[in-house]
Amino acid sequence: MMNTFRIKGGQTLRGDFYPQGAKNEALQVICAVLLTSKPVRIKNIPEIQDVLKLIEILETLGVKITKNAKGDYTFCSEHIDFDYLKSNEFRRDGAKLRGTIMILGPLLGRFKEGYIPIPGGDKIGRRRLDTHFQGFKNLGAVFTYKEEEKFYSVVAKELKGCYMLLEEASVTGTANIIMAAVLAEGQTQIYNAACEPYIQQLCKMLCSMGAKINGIGSNLLTIEGVSQLDGTEHTVLPDMIEIGSIIGLAAMTQSEITIKNVSWDNLGNIPDTFKRLGIRIERKNDDMFIPSQKHYKIQNFIDGSILTISDAPWPGFTPDLISIILVVATQAKGSLLIHQKMFESRLFFVDKLIDMGAQIILCDPHRATVIGMNQEVPLRATNMASPDIRAGIALLIAAMSAKGESLISNIYQIDRGYENIDVRLRALGADIERIAT
Missing domain, CATH: 3.65.10.10 (Enolpyruvate transferase domain)
Known part of the structure; x- marks a missing residue:
């Protein structure tokens, strides 16, 4: 009906x-909960279709989710089901929502592997993913695309920080690369980074989890990799x-x-x-x-x-x-x-x-x-x-x-x-x- x-x-x-609450920020910070095994509480989450779908996918992925009140959720990503990530079910679920592309960065950063079908979203013209994958490759990941399955994978033995100049100031691309880089070894510099308030909010949340990010609000971000991140509380703009x-x-x-x-x-x-x-x-x-x-x-x-x-x-x-x-x-x-x-x-x-x-x-x-x-x-x-x-x-x-x-x-x-x-x-x-x- x-x-x-x-x-x-x-x-x-x-x-x-x-x-x-801001939809575009919520999609980013919800994906960031995958970076830690500790609880992360996020408030002022808009309960709209795209956000609720992402929360549902994370729950199927193994994230323990508690709804404290309207728009107030606690996420705990202690256990991740990688079998689901490689399944036909995820190929179907993940393809419905463009926001799922941003689970790749945190999965790659924490587990050194990530998988995603071609994401959906609005049909408003070309929305290339090159910035995301080039950034991952710069950090040392191997990128594979299975055309017959329309399925992407990124895998790395280790991630090492580097300097990179982004081809475009992609908001989701910048967010994905930041989330991978905070757990990479050494220093990462991202030039021509997107600097929207939503990116600033993501960076502030990650810093409250123990990440080391300088240049927040500018188009040059400097990230010193850390070995692990803690939990936190965050409120969406x-x-x-x-x-x-x-x-x-x-x-x-x-x-x-x-x-x-x-x-x-x-x-x-x-x-x-x-x-x-x-x-x-x-x-x-x-x-x-x-x-x-x-x-x-x-x-x-x-x-x-x-x-x-x-x-x-x-x-x-x-x-x-x-x-x-x-x-x-x-x-x-x-x-x-x-x-x-x-x-x-x-x-x-x-x-x-x-x-x-x-x-x-x-x-x-x-x-x-x-x-x-x-x-x-x-x-x-x-x-x-x-x-x-x-x-x-x-x-x-x-x-x-x-x-x-x-x-x-x-x-x-x-x-x-x-x-x-x-x-x-x-x-x-x-x-x-x-x-x-």
């Missing part, structure tokens, strides 16, 4: 919104992507929303990017207040040319919010060029917005020009399917602002990244219902 969202748009929302999504929702629905405990210092240029679309955002301690606005005007560049918003590795603007920026621009005053550099299929959902009456020119797989309608011509309600997590939430925001009743099917894609989003939006006054179809 499939679920669908039925949304009556045009409702003005009001109230406090509490963001979930609020999800910056969900925070950005709610900023966009507030603007599109002309709503007054306070987003609670946003961890401002870890939001980078997200608030300023939305402000460039004319959206008012106020800081109140660690809360974010978005007042109701009837109109918001896109700022041009200083020379008067059309504003371009593009994605880039941190501290650039995150690609996960490009779809939100695009949908918000459809009701702004002014025009905007969206340049999605990192994934070539992430703009292909705009045809659904065009069906709703949005004025968008898809220039090529990476660029779209949006002509804002200044809230004068509301989007039309329609029926559509969610193609991936981020496009799905963008379409949900569009439906919330549209006049009439919309249906969004394939909402499993939204559930993968947003925990009980319908329940939490109803608490703000949204008219949204989950129905079985």
Whole structure:
């Protein structure tokens, strides 16, 4: 049985919104529990499909898992079932989730072997794994790919630290290499490392377990290998992507929303990017207040040319919010060029917005020009399917602002990244219902 969202748009929302824990951080730090035989307690874990699947896979792998409270889990990886890792069952389970790629680094670091099927995830273009495996090879691992089985393995007699320059600042690649290197012999230097807050959080957690990592927050990490790691407690940051999504929702629905405990210092240029679309955002301690606005005007560049918003590795603007920026621009005053550099299929959902009456020119797989309608011509309600997590939430925001009743099917894609989003939006006054179809 499939679920669908039925949304009556045009409702003005009001109230406090509490963001979930960060999905991308949770996937990394949960995999890091494999680095030690001691208990690791992690709090503020978002109970969303992708995270729960990873927890289920770790449990099948032999990790003892205790749920202390909602979003609060203790993991103990004393015993690992390598027979499961080599089984057809794991080939099936692991292929459903892209996050499983990050079990390789800790398994390689601690046990000197790791196995993984080609991981799944959003179909948003090529998402190469070369950075992961080249990093493992640099540390001394032997990489094997069985094409007929679509199965990867990395094995090493020993891991030795080295200097490496990453081909790309891959977040998951950096995380994987860090987790292998903390138990390697000697010093590892990783240049062109990703430096997102999630990577910083992973490094801080590993240091609390006894790892030695310098350069946290920069693109040059220096790791002194240790022989073993201890247990720890860790709290996941609020999800910056969900925070950005709610900023966009507030603007599109002309709503007054306070987003609670946003961890401002870890939001980078997200608030300023939305402000460039004319959206008012106020800081109140660690809360974010978005007042109701009837109109918001896109700022041009200083020379008067059309504003371009593009994605880039941190501290650039995150690609996960490009779809939100695009949908918000459809009701702004002014025009905007969206340049999605990192994934070539992430703009292909705009045809659904065009069906709703949005004025968008898809220039090529990476660029779209949006002509804002200044809230004068509301989007039309329609029926559509969610193609991936981020496009799905963008379409949900569009439906919330549209006049009439919309249906969004394939909402499993939204559930993968947003925990009980319908329940939490109803608490703000949204008219949204989950129905079985």
